[in-house]
Amino acid sequence: MIFSVLLLCAGLVSGVSAACSRNLLEEATAAYLRAQIAGQPSILLFTNNVTYVENDAPMDIKSGVLSQPVVVDFNRSLYDTTDCVTYTEVVAATNSHPYVISTRLTLVGEKVTKIESVVSDDGDWIFDAAKWLSWTKQEKWDPIPEADQDSRAVIKAAGDAYLDNWGNFSVPVPYGTPCARLEGGIYTGDKNASANTCRMGEFPEKFTVTNRRYVIDEVVGGLGMFNDFPFLDKAKPKGTPSTNLFRVEKGMIRYINENTVCTERMCGR
Numbered sequence: 001m002i003f004s005v006l007l008l009c010a011g012l013v014s015g016v017s018a019a020c021s022r023n024l025l026e027e028a029t030a031a032y033l034r035a036q037i038a039g040q041p042s043i044l045l046f047t048n049n050v051t052y053v054e055n056d057a058p059m060d061i062k063s064g065v066l067s068q069p070v071v072v073d074f075n076r077s078l079y080d081t082t083d084c085v086t087y088t089e090v091v092a093a094t095n096s097h098p099y100v101i102s103t104r105l106t107l108v109g110e111k112v113t114k115i116e117s118v119v120s121d122d123g124d125w126i127f128d129a130a131k132w133l134s135w136t137k138q139e140k141w142d143p144i145p146e147a148d149q150d151s152r153a154v155i156k157a158a159g160d161a162y163l164d165n166w167g168n169f170s171v172p173v174p175y176g177t178p179c180a181r182l183e184g185g186i187y188t189g190d191k192n193a194s195a196n197t198c199r200m201g202e203f204p205e206k207f208t209v210t211n212r213r214y215v216i217d218e219v220v221g222g223l224g225m226f227n228d229f230p231f232l233d234k235a236k237p238k239g240t241p242s243t244n245l246f247r248v249e250k251g252m253i254r255y256i257n258e259n260t261v262c263t264e265r266m267c268g269r
């Protein structure tokens with residue numbers, strides 16, 4: 001008994017018994033990108049009863065964006081080997097219909113069982129795919145040396161604090177210096193790249209950001225968080241589909257890329 005517990009611990013430390021290998025998740029993500037470029041979901045290996053959800057609405061994969069060929073100008077992915085999930089930011093700025101797509105894949109064994117995407121386009125929150133593309137390309141997401149990598153708990157806590165602060169302005173948020181936020185086509189770091197420009201002003205009302213779904217990748221200090229953002233969209237008081245992609249370095253937030261959809265143009269604001 002003690003022996004097997006020791007073995008299990010050793011496995012966890014070395015990553016051997018991680019739920020999913022990084023390689024498997026990388027392959028699934030590469031297949032997802034090929035599927036999106038071709039507009040052929042079947043390129044992605046998924047179960048017969050795969051759940052396909054776009055902007056919080058379950059739908060037939062055949063009527064989703066994954067069934068349209070899309071020109072992919074840029075992609076960035078996180079691989080969560082503990083929870084067997086991935087996060088991919090897809091920027092399609094030169095596509096005839098520009099998009100920014102955030103996708104979370106859930107795997108069981110070698111197959112994808114769930115595909116969730118937040119798909120933004122013209123009229124969504126400050127949407128500008130060309131500007132998003134130019135800013136996201138400038139961000140540095142190099143692998144973090146192993147000795148400097150944060151734990152999953154630290155990475156998750158940084159992103160949670162950012163969203164919790166919207167409901168309680170006293171919650172401290174570990175913003176780094178520099179820190180920059182990409183929000184649709186706006187980049188807070190455009191004037192001074194070495195400053196912390198992520199700090200949010202206090203919202204006129206307090207609200208709780210719910211339905212948080214996480215993808216955590218210690219190698220790049222990455223946290224992809226799907227969530228429902230209340231207050232912003234007048235037609236969706238309980239929250240509009242949104243994703244925040246965080247890069248965390250030594251416990252401090254370096255980048256936030258926010259992709260948010262709106263029911264009506266600019267969420268009616």
Ligand SMILES: *[C@@H]1O[C@H](CO)[C@@H](O)[C@H](O)[C@H]1NC(C)=O
Nearest residue numbers: 033034037072073074075076
């Ligand atoms: C996705 O991003 C990786 C890393 O930057 C790059 O090597 C690859 O070519 C990209 N794939 C597509 C389909 O654009």
Ligand SMILES: *[C@@H]1O[C@H](CO)[C@@H](O)[C@H](O)[C@H]1NC(C)=O
Nearest residue numbers: 047048049050051108113114
């Ligand atoms: C549907 O998918 C789940 C995993 O998400 C699996 O456990 C279940 O057996 C599947 N059901 C069928 C009918 O294939």
Ligand SMILES: *[C@@H]1O[C@H](CO)[C@@H](O)[C@H](O)[C@H]1NC(C)=O
Nearest residue numbers: 164165167168169170171172
């Ligand atoms: C707000 O956050 C502060 C700091 O974390 C905490 O002490 C306080 O209890 C919170 N207030 C509410 C109403 O949750």
Ligand SMILES: *[C@@H]1O[C@H](CO)[C@@H](O)[C@H](O)[C@H]1NC(C)=O
Nearest residue numbers: 177178191192193194195196
């Ligand atoms: C930019 O930000 C850094 C760090 O906060 C600060 O030291 C510097 O003075 C700022 N530069 C300008 C031009 O404001």
